[in-house]
Amino acid sequence: MPRRCFLIVNPTSGSYSRRRIDSVMRSLERAGLVPQLLLTESAEDASLFARRICAEEPEPFIVAGGGDGTVNGLVNGLVPGVATLGVLPLGTANVLAKELCIRSLNESVEKIVRQQSRPISVGMLESAGKSAYFLLMAGIGFDGAVVEGMRLSEKRIVGKGAYLLSALRVLADWDRQLFTISIDGKDMTCHGVVICNASKYGGNFILAPGADISNPDFQVVCVKDSRLTTYLKLMMGLAAGRISGEGISTIRGREIVIGGEKAVQLDGDFHCHGPVRVTAVENFLNIIV
Numbered sequence: 001m002p003r004r005c006f007l008i009v010n011p012t013s014g015s016y017s018r019r020r021i022d023s024v025m026r027s028l029e030r031a032g033l034v035p036q037l038l039l040t041e042s043a044e045d046a047s048l049f050a051r052r053i054c055a056e057e058p059e060p061f062i063v064a065g066g067g068d069g070t071v072n073g074l075v076n077g078l079v080p081g082v083a084t085l086g087v088l089p090l091g092t093a094n095v096l097a098k099e100l101c102i103r104s105l106n107e108s109v110e111k112i113v114r115q116q117s118r119p120i121s122v123g124m125l126e127s128a129g130k131s132a133y134f135l136l137m138a139g140i141g142f143d144g145a146v147v148e149g150m151r152l153s154e155k156r157i158v159g160k161g162a163y164l165l166s167a168l169r170v171l172a173d174w175d176r177q178l179f180t181i182s183i184d185g186k187d188m189t190c191h192g193v194v195i196c197n198a199s200k201y202g203g204n205f206i207l208a209p210g211a212d213i214s215n216p217d218f219q220v221v222c223v224k225d226s227r228l229t230t231y232l233k234l235m236m237g238l239a240a241g242r243i244s245g246e247g248i249s250t251i252r253g254r255e256i257v258i259g260g261e262k263a264v265q266l267d268g269d270f271h272c273h274g275p276v277r278v279t280a281v282e283n284f285l286n287i288i289v
């Protein structure tokens, strides 16, 4: 029997066009799938659609059309352990697609048609009695503050440059305060932390070469002091593909507890302020590879 395939697509994503989606729909139909298009009308829709599909389908096959924000919203509506997820990179940074080595929309469609998948784990962040999932990373401190301070009005005009403007504002009002972090029971203090479930960050930059979304272990990149030179080293390491240096360490872990009230971003969108607890959820979904 032809398999139903739900396309949850964000028409406000960076590289969306109706023509591209129509062409994807035709390719999927030609390949014998029965695609159903659901366009989001608000930031909450991806999650609501995913929740509804999971309530109706025993083995839902869902495709996320958009960027990392859309994928994150969708994942937060899924029932753990039942869905298969394909990714159509229609966003701006498309970090997850890069992590999956998807280089183009055509390549993504070919993979969806092939339906080859593997189980992946996600991170679950708990804060103030609520939980949320992330696929790529949770950033606490500097990058959380940059994402929190990003103004949508600036993003509409200068695109990704809005993050740079926000970073300049964060630097101008530099917060030197450290926070406590416990990684699998080992305590320390840090100024900034990125809990990586995937290796890539901010595009094609490799922040955590040892991270793998199939593996429930996180790679936790810790910036231990508030010196700007330590962050400069981190940026240079990102550009060079090798993160190292005094004040920076990468630690493997499965349960991370963070104190303080620093800003937290999940998969590139602002989420909350600390304190938070992060754990891994194994076999959360099957991802098309």
Ligand SMILES: Nc1ncnc2c1ncn2[C@@H]1O[C@H](COP(=O)(O)OP(=O)(O)OP(=O)(O)O)[C@@H](O)[C@H]1O
Pocket: 010, 011, 012, 013, 014, 015, 040, 041, 042, 043, 044, 045, 065, 066, 067, 068, 069, 070, 071, 073, 090, 091, 092, 093, 094, 095, 268, 269
């Ligand atoms: N119809 C909509 N109107 C407004 N915002 C939406 C709508 N649908 C989804 N969103 C929100 O838009 C945000 C950004 O979308 P998305 O991540 O798809 O694109 P992007 O920002 O261009 O790409 P990337 O995250 O890869 O940089 C998401 O966090 C999502 O919640």
